Amino acid sequence: MPEFMDVHRGMIGITAEGLAAAHNADLAIQGDEGVVFKQAWADPDSGFVYCLSEASSADAVQRIHERAGHPADEIHPVPLKV
């Protein structure tokens, strides 16, 4: 399945607990769209959050993020990986 990297901006001050809660909110409903969120990384100082997922499309990723309350600012397929 294609992989996607999405970016959320403005999450300044996010905590480990906040990141886990947001990630768990995605995991709880990801199956509805056939999405698999694999990993997320966050920088509380700059407010950037990066999420790596497998999905059929960027739209499927966004639908889950929107329903979980944190739409992504950018989503890019990442067909190449090393």
Add this chain to the structure above:
Amino acid sequence: MPEFMDVHRGMIGITAEGLAAAHNADLAIQGDEGVVFKQAWADPDSGFVYCLSEASSADAVQRIHERAGHPADEIHPVPLKV
């Protein structure tokens, strides 16, 4: 060691071979700065490349990327991960 996510823009048309060559150029000299590049993802259509690394600082990551010929456009520490 802290982890960092860096972003390169404008790599439109990058190929699997090009990504591997760029990554290998980093790996060949990363030890000079104590950096460990762990993974890189690329989107040839939008030209975004994301690199995950472990390093003592963002500057150390950038010094390797610059010497390898592909300075990053952004580098953010990602102290939180799920």
